[in-house]
Amino acid sequence: MRQKVLAVFGTRPEAIKMAPLVKELLGRDTLQTKVCVTAQHREMLDQVLQIFQIVPDYDLNIMRKGQSLSEITTRVLLDLDSILTQEQPALVLVHGDTTTSFAAALSAFYNRIPIGHVEAGLRTYKKDSPYPEEANRQFVDAISDVFFAPTEQCRQNLIREGKKAEQIFVTGNTAIDALQTTVDLDYHSEITDWVGKSRLLLLTAHRRENLGSTMEEIFRAVRRVVQENEDVKVVYPVHPNPAVVSTAEKVFHGCDRVLLTKPLDVVHFHNLMSRAYLILTDSGGIQEEAPHLGRPVLVLRNTTERPEGVAAGTLKLAGTAEESVYESVSQLLTDSTVYGQMSRAVNPYGDGHASRRIADEIVRQLLQSDGSR
Structure with a gap:
């Protein structure tokens, strides 16, 4: 039986x-x-x-x-x-x-x-x-x-x-197992067409503890980065939580190099990760997935339950304060040595x-x- x-x-x-x-x-x-x-x-x-x-x-x-x-x-x-x-x-x-x-x-x-x-x-x-x-x-x-x-x-x-x-x-x-079936080297979409030859920053933010003023600080830092770097575009699949939606629309209003989209299915999201220059996230799973694709991850939190990635050099805790997030992103946009070290680090998650x-x-x-x- x-x-x-x-x-x-x-x-x-x-x-x-x-x-x-x-x-x-x-x-x-x-x-x-x-x-x-x-x-x-x-x-x-x-x-x-x-x-x-x-x-x-x-x-x-x-x-x-x-x-x-x-x-x-x-x-x-x-x-x-x-x-x-x-x-x-x-x-x-x-x-x-x-x-x-x-x-x-x-x-x-x-x-x-x-x-x-x-x-x-x-x-x-x-x-x-x-x-x-x-x-x-x-x-x-x-x-x-x-x-x-x-x-x-x-x-x-x-x-x-x-x-x-x-x-x-x-x-x-098992997140790495899923990636084996979703990433396509020939992938393209309206979003990748919009990004063009710009450096893509892929953003996700939805954690309960980041809602409100904390999330505003994170978004203000991202907006500053975009305003100061003409070759950078941001794609943000916005979590449907009304508190997240309203904050994103308020802070990014009028910023034409920040694309707010509805949540993307796993195939589109994984393929955007594979094409991103770097990823900013307060998610857990992305901290495991992105390093497998050789993409540096800035964690928009003050702690992580995935310290192996920090130790390996694939992740960096950027915190949630505006200045901390801004400085962390700016460093990876301007310092090729630091960027190279993070993108070439070995993924510890399988x-x-x-x-x-x-x-x-x-x-x-x-x-x-x-x-x-």
Whole structure:
């Protein structure tokens, strides 16, 4: 009898990173893999599902306008409970640090179903940075049974917290697996036509802790850079959060070398990353993806749960203050030596085979547990 695995995810970043793993699991004859999406992000999630041709077995469709973290948590808990009762999987797989992952792991724990945590062990050890992700991932690791750590440093974090070494597996990050299928050397679009021969700065900013005056400072720094460098253009796929949209429109109004777009699907975004001169982001996953493409990353935060990239030289913490962001960007635009060092640094986040390693270990673990019954 095939062992059943239920993969649960709900946001665009989760879907990008879980898609290659789901595909790998579906190809394993010893497993019966089912997918449940919460649709914490609706339209952005659907884009990824369509691109990777994944059809969920269950869709909780929880997204509501202006939903709070409490509402997301309770809806996932209530709706997932009946699915777990019906399916009784041998393992529930969750990813990373979203509220979907936290609630899904908690639901599995309440149903006494083992939990596998993909992208386990990332830490800043500052519960509000990033918020609520740092707390979410610590909560998930506290109740998980199998840990798929992307790096050795993540593994060491888990061991220091008392997790059993034999239940932790260093796999690399599945984000790199996804990149292997999306980047096209012949890619072009209306956006690349607009950029032309200018140096492209690709910007993403959406974190809750950066909303308001902090985000204004970041955007003012970017505007100054554009005004002072005629060969620079900025593309900013704006997160649909109304607070982000209003700030971006206010600060960048009248700046014709800053292009504000709607969120891009994963194929367009990955290919823009591959063509960017540098990337400015407060996102987590981009810190792993961009170095694989040889693109320097300025992290628009004061802390990162991915210090391996900073140590390797692929990432630099630019902070969030206007002057700090402005100086960091200006240095990479003017200092070819510093730029070259960052663009040639070795990506510490894997080789594109993380999904295979995770699937191999899931098969081994479940066969082992089945044989012990």
